[in-house]
Amino acid sequence: MLKHWVSSTLLATAFVGISQGALAEADPNLWPVVREAFFANRPIEDADFMKITGPKRAESGAQVPVTLTLDTSNAKGAQVKKIYVLVDANPIQLAATYNLTELLGNLQLSTRIRLETDSYIRAIGETADGKLYMAWVTIRAAGGCGGSVENDEAAIRASAGKIKMNVEAPVKFGQATPATFIIKHPMRTGLQRDLVSQGTIPAFYINKAVFTYNDKTVMDVDFGVGTAEDPYLRFDFLPSGPGTLEVKATDNEGKAFDHHVDVKS
Numbered sequence: 154m155l156k157h158w159v160s161s162t163l164l165a166t167a168f169v170g171i172s173q174g175a176l177a178e179a180d181p182n183l184w185p186v187v188r189e190a191f192f193a194n195r196p197i198e199d200a201d202f203m204k205i206t207g208p209k210r211a212e213s214g215a216q217v218p219v220t221l222t223l224d225t226s227n228a229k230g231a232q233v234k235k236i237y238v239l240v241d242a243n244p245i246q247l248a249a250t251y252n253l254t255e256l257l258g259n260l261q262l263s264t265r266i267r268l269e270t271d272s273y274i275r276a277i278g279e280t281a282d283g284k285l286y287m288a289w290v291t292i293r294a295a296g297g298c299g300g301s302v303e304n305d306e307a308a309i310r311a312s313a314g315k316i317k318m319n320v321e322a323p324v325k326f327g328q329a330t331p332a333t334f335i336i337k338h339p340m341r342t343g344l345q346r347d348l349v350s351q352g353t354i355p356a357f358y359i360n361k362a363v364f365t366y367n368d369k370t371v372m373d374v375d376f377g378v379g380t381a382e383d384p385y386l387r388f389d390f391l392p393s394g395p396g397t398l399e400v401k402a403t404d405n406e407g408k409a410f411d412h413h414v415d416v417k418s
Contacts, residue, residue, distance in 0.1 A: 178271060179241070179242070179271045179272050179273050179291040179292075179293075180241070180242060180271075180272075181273065183241040183242055183272075183273075184241055184273060184275075187239060187241050187246050190246075191237070191239065191246070191247070191277075192277070192285060195283075195285055196285065197277065197285040197286065197287050198284070198285070198286050198287070199286070199287055199288075200228075200231075200278060200286035200287060200288055201227070202223065202224045202225075202227040202228040202229070202231070202286075203221075203222070203223050203224075203228075203233065203236075203276060203278050203286055203287075203288045204220075204221070204222045204276075204288050205219055205220070205221055205238070205274060205275070205276040205288050205289065205290050206219065206220050206222075206290055207219040207220070207274065207290050207292050208292060209291075209292065209293060210292070210293040210294070211268065211292055211293065211294035213294070213297070214267060214268045214269065214270075214294035214295045214296045214297030214298075215267055215296070215297040215381060215382065216265050216267075216297075216381045216382070217265060217266050217267065217268050217292060217294050217297065217381070218263065218264075218265050219238070219263070219264060219265070219266055219274060219290070219292075220261070220262065220263045220264075221236060221238070221251070221260060221261075221262045221263075221264075221276055222259070222260060222261055222262075223236070223253075223259060223260035223278070224259055225258070225259050225260075226259065231278075231280055231284065231286060232280055232281060233253065233278035233279065233280055233286065234252065234253055234279060234280060234281050235250060235251065235252050235253065235278070235279040236250070236251045236253065236260075236276050236277065236278050236279075237249075237250050237275075237276070237277040237279070238250075238251070238264075238266065238274065238275070238276055238379075239274070239275045239277060240266065240267075240268060240269075240272050240273075240274050240275075240379055241272050241273045241274075241275070242268070242269060242270050242271065242272035242273075243267065243268065243269050243272065243297075243298055243379050244269060244298055244299075244342075244344060245298070245342065245377060245378055245379055246379070247377045247379065248266045248267070248376075248377050248379030248380055249264070249266075249374060249375065249376050249377055249379070249380050250374070250375040250377075251372060251373075251374055252372065252373035252374070252375070253372060254369075254370050254371060254372065255391075256366060256369060256370070256371045256372075256390050256391050257371060257372060257388065257389065257390055257391070258329055258389060258390070258391045259329070259389075260388075260389075261329070261388065261389045262386065262387070262388040262389075263385075263386070263387040263388075264380070264381075264384070264385060264386050264387075265380070265381035265384075265385050266297075266379055266380055266381055267297035267298050267342070267378075267379050267380070267381055268292060268294035268295070268297045268298075269295070269296065269297055269298040269299065270294070270295050271291070271292070271293045271294065271295070272291070272292065272294075273289050273290070273291050274289065274290050274291070274292055275287055275288070275289045276288045276289070297381075298342050298344055298345075298378075298379070299342070299344040299345060299346075300345060300346070302339075302341075302345045302346070302347070302348065302354065309339055312337045313337060313338050313339065313404070313408075314336065314337065314338065314402070314404070314408060314410035315336070315337040315410075316334070316335070316336045316337075316400065316402070316410060316411075316412035317333075317334075317335050317336075317412075318332065318333065318334045318335075318398070318400060318412050318413075318414050319332065319333045319414065320332045320398055320414050320416050321333075323418070324392060324416055324417065324418055326392055326393060326394050326395075326418065327391060327392075327393060328391065329389040329390075329391060330389060330390055330391070330392055330416075331387060331388070331389055332364075332387070332388055332389075332390060332398060332414075333385075333386070333387045334362070334364075334384075334385070334386045334387075334388075334400060335383055335384070335385045335386075336359055336362070336383065336384050336402055336410065337383055338358065338359045338382065338383060338384060338404065339357060339358075339382055340357075340358045340359065340376075340378060340380055340381065340382045340383070340384065341354050341355065341356055341357040341358060341378070342356060342358075342378040342379075343355060343356030343378065356378055356405065357404065357405065357406065358376065358377070358378050358380070358404060358405055359376050359380070359384050359402055359403070359404050360375065360376055360377075360403060360404060360405045361373075361374065361375055361376065361402060361403045362374045362376065362384070362386075362400055362401070362402040363400065363401050363402075364390075364398065364399070364400050365398075365399050365400075365401075366390065366392055366396055366397070366398050366399075366416075367396035367397060371390050371398070372388065372390075374386070392416055395415075395416060395417050395418065396415075396416055397413050397414070397415055397416065398413065398414045398416055399411065399412070399413040399414075400412055400413070
């Protein structure tokens with residue numbers, strides 16, 4: 154089973170990489186340790202049918218845009234069912250896991266993640282029979298996981314979980330249709346400090362979002378704290394006809410949130 158939280162050894166290794174200086178070049182030497190922690194002894198092939206892209210330098214380490222694409226027509230029979238997004242140099246490397254279905258077609262998905270320092274960002278695709286494929290990109294950024302934050306607890310919790318979702322019109326049934334999702338949430342990493350008390354703020358984050366269309370699963374997402382504040386997704390899906398796109402989300406404290414959009418031609 155893939156580890157969602159790194160061991161103390163791996164965490165220490167990540168902090169060593171970070172301590173070498175903000176905006177150092179992305180360090181390829183971190184990957185063997187990360188790989189061993191998450192995919193011990195499993196072969197991983199480079200994939201030309203899967204890509205992860207992003208800016209060479211992000212404006213903010215707290216909001217780094219990346220896009221995942223998966224060309225199923227060029228996959229040579231590899232049916233990727235799951236994609237892990239890993240950031241080598243983050244103290245908690247697993248940013249999110251995307252469980253895919255045929256209702257996504259050729260995957261086109263944009264999101265935002267956190268980077269603590271310059272890093273390789275890797276998309277690891279896994280097939281139903283356990284084969285692994287990898288695509289990667291390097292991005293320069295700093296300070297996205299730790300630091301100090303304002304802590305108006307009442308206001309934060311009053312707004313947490315509010316969802317906006319939209320399906321782009323006009324809809325052409327049976328063809329790729331863009332949908333946009335955003336949920337208000339601080340996505341606290343557990344590494345940030347309160348500006349007033351200077352104490353560490355406990356982790357508080359959206360950990361799951363399940364998208365369905367007419368009760369059929371479109372995508373099931375496991376979020377980690379490497380996902381940026383106010384989790385954002387833009388993805389294509391294939392509506393076969395009129396219906397309802399629905400999302401049900403939960404956070405790590407067990408609270409549940411839901412929203413739906415009626416889809417018409």
